[in-house]
Amino acid sequence: KERRGAKDTLGGGLLRCLAVLGGLTVVKRIPAAMVCAAVGGVGMGAQDAACPEILTRVFPKHYPSALSAGQAFFGAWCFLPPLVMSFVLRADKPFYYTYYVFAALCVLMLAVLPLMKLEREQAGQGQMGQGAASEAEARDAAALGNPAPKTKRPFTVWLLFGVMCVFYCACTN
Numbered sequence: 001k002e003r004r005g006a007k008d009t010l011g012g013g014l015l016r017c018l019a020v021l022g023g024l025t026v027v028k029r030i031p032a033a034m035v036c037a038a039v040g041g042v043g044m045g046a047q048d049a050a051c052p053e054i055l056t057r058v059f060p061k062h063y064p065s066a067l068s069a070g071q072a073f074f075g076a077w078c079f080l081p082p083l084v085m086s087f088v089l090r091a092d093k094p095f096y097y098t099y100y101v102f103a104a105l106c107v108l109m110l111a112v113l114p115l116m117k118l119e120r121e122q123a124g125q126g127q128m129g130q131g132a133a134s135e136a137e138a139r140d141a142a143a144l145g146n147p148a149p150k151t152k153r154p155f156t157v158w159l160l161f162g163v164m165c166v167f168y169c170a171c172t173n
Contacts, residue, residue, distance in 0.1 A: 006057075010050040011113050014106050016043025021103040025096040054116075072164035 004012070020040035027033050051070060059066040085098040 006050040006053040011110065012045045013046030013111070014110050016040065016046065017104040018110070019043075020104055021099040021106065025099050033144050034119055066097070069161065069164065072161075076164060080102065120164060 014038050020036045020043065023036040023039070024033060027036060052067065055066045055070060056063055081098060081102065082103055085095055088097045088101075089095060
C-alpha cells in the first residue's frame with residue numbers, strides 16, 4: 001500500500017474481487033474455485049489495507065467513529081449477499097446471478113474511484129523533494145486543526161448510523 005497508494009491498492013482489490021465474482025460463475029472444478037477464493041482473499045486484503053488510510057484522510061479527527069461505521073457497513077455486507085441470493089433462488093434463477101449483482105457494485109466502485117481525491121497521496125506521488133514533503137506535512141497539520149464540517153441533517157446521519165449498527169449486530173450475533 002505504501003508504494004502504490006491507497007487508491008491504487010483499493011482499485012487492485014476491487015479488480016481482484018471482480019475477477020473472482022466473474023470466475024466463480026464459470027469454473028467447474030473445485031481446484032479452480034479454490035484459486036478464485038485465494039484471489040478473492042488477496043482482493044479483500046488489499047481493500048482492508050487501503051480503507052484505514054482512506055478513513056484517516058477523510059475523517060482525521062473522527063477516525064475511531066469512522067472505523068466503527070466502516071465495521072457496521074462490513075457487517076451489513078456480510079448479511080446482504082445471502083439475502084440477495086435467497087431472492088434470486090426464490091425467483092428460480094441460478095445462484096450465481098447474485099455474483100453478477102455484486103460484480104456490478106465492484107464496477108460502480110471502480111468507476112467512482114478516479115473521482116476520489118486524497119490530497120496527501122497526490123502530493124506524495126513520484127519523487128518528492130524535502131520542501132514538498134514539509135509543505136504536505138504542514139498542510140496536513142493545518143487540516144487536523146480544523147473541525148469537521150457539520151451536516152445539515154444530523155437526524156438523518158444518526159438514523160442511518162443506528163440502522164447500520166442494528167444490521168451489524170444482527171449479522172454478527
